[in-house]
Amino acid sequence: MKRRNFLINISAVLSGLAVTKTFAKMDHSMISGQMCGQNSANCKMGDNMHEHMHMNMNMTNTKTSQKLLPTSSFPKGLNLPLLANLKNESTKQGIFEATLNLKSVKISLIPELTTEFWTYNGMVPGPKIEVFEGDQVKITVKNDLSQPTTVHWHGLLIPADQDGNPQDEIPAGSSRIYEFTIPKGSAGTYWYHPHGHNTVAEQVYHGLAGTFIVRSKNDPLSDIPEQNWFFSDLKLTDKGQIANNSMADWMNGREGQFVLINGSYQPKIKVNGTTRIRIWNACSGRYLNLSIPGCDVYLVGSDGGLLAQPYLLNKPLLLTPAERAELVIIPKHSGLFYLQSISYDRGKMGDIPPEQDFILAELELNKADSFDLPTTLRQLPILGEPVAHKSIEYTEAMDMKEPRGNMIFLINGKRHDMSRVDLESKIHDVEEWTIINNSHMDHNFHIHGTQFIVLSHELNGVKTPPDYVALKDTINLRPHEKITLKMQQNFTGLRMYHCHIIEHETLGMMGQLLVK
Secondary structure, eight states: OOOOEEEEOOOOTTTTTOOOOOOOGGGGGGOOOOOTTOOBOOOOOOOSSSOOOOOOOOOOOHHOOOEEEGEEEEEEBBBOOOOBBBOOOOOTTTHHHHEEEEEEEEEEEEEEEEEEEEEETTTEEEEEEETTTTTEEEEEEOSSSSSOOOOEEETOOOGGGGGGOGGGOOOOOOEEHHHHHHHOOOEEEEEEEOTTTTTTHHHHHHTTEEEEEEEEETTTTTTOOOOEEEEEEEOOOOSBBBBOOOOOHOOOOOSSSSSEEETSSSEEEEEEEEEEEEEEOOOOSSSSSEEEEEEEEEEEEEEEEEEEEEEEESSEEEOOOOEEEEEEEEEEEOOOEEEOOOOOOOOOOSSSSOOOOOEEEEEEEEEOOOOOOOOOOOOOOOOOOOOOOEEEEEEEEOTTTTTTSSSEETTOOOOTTTOOEEEOOTOOEEEEEEEESSSSSOOEEESSSSBBBEEEEEEEEEEEHHHHHHSSSSSEEEETTEEEEEOOSSSSEEEEEEEESSHHHHTTTTEEOOEE
């Protein structure tokens, strides 16, 4: 298929609202895209055509004029809450059996205001699941929401029919049992969240997410005190209710005015000496560029568990939506410092404020005694030479019939279709995948059922190796960047791959891989 690039200037004339939306920078208006009909699965593109277009984005008043709660209204400075554990109902060794009940609850986070959340077991975030490699897991999920849902066990290497695909929804008022065995060698930091068709964005921003930790009985870092930092963001109206997605949310990915850690706003975190930190970015669209001052910061693990050896960070740690990391931080000083997210320009669309640094928490550091990390953490699996190659391309397009922002997001020129298989693989084949971001803004790539190794990044014709070797399931792509990955699927069945900016996957940036 041939592609055209065209310049788009958007003038959004919203009747009665007098709001004008334009692309903030000319270099951000270079969109590799096309005009698509509402029901077009495969958008047609012309040759070498550049156009200036003015378009109306017709959004309803409820989607564009919500008054938001000021950040000063939210209590802050409380001690970091611990994540509550999901109780194991089994008394048998090596078996984890539990229940997750999805239900709506009202929680008072702010004095005199009550917010309705959708929760797992009434908690925000949901309860922490902890198991060991080799454990058999059996979790009953009861859906007491008013819409269907699934539970996707993000990053876990489990059979496709247990992975919460959008094709396997649990109807409202129904339940199902997920059963799987945790593979040996898969210890790491995972999480769970909904993955229903056209409902995932709403369900996640209403609060549905929880942590899942797989432990090894031979963990080389088991003697280090451990903390969990689960990042999510919350967008509240001035009445304390969860806000609807705005046009900008659908275009760029939702970012709430409150960034929470373990459900707490700008908490106080005490770090007494050398500490291991598990970190999740469970935000819908927010990129976190984490700066931890006053410490030596070692990356020891990523999406797929421990690295082969510790990697000393000399710059902020960028975590895109759904990425995880394990750190060992060694305080060099005692005192109060601020955990911050450093501004990162990911090329957002529309008339939006510039990116800024912002405070996430107050760190109370206690200087560490001298500490020597192990020089070797694990032996990473060795994948053989690829026997197949796949290439996917991210693009964006205007669709004036799409009511959620007039933008759609495509893979290989196609919008996600539940009835279409986009790619096929053979079980156990080692494959090389090339992911190309042919758009003006950052997107990331996530695939179900496997973990990959990044072979190279290529930008502006310059190819570079990754800073470190790791097993990952989610990776960022800058505008016009190409990333080459190596992976292997070891279960048959249907798998999803997509951008994990949740609004973008909902608006089409998702494909389906059939493993035979």
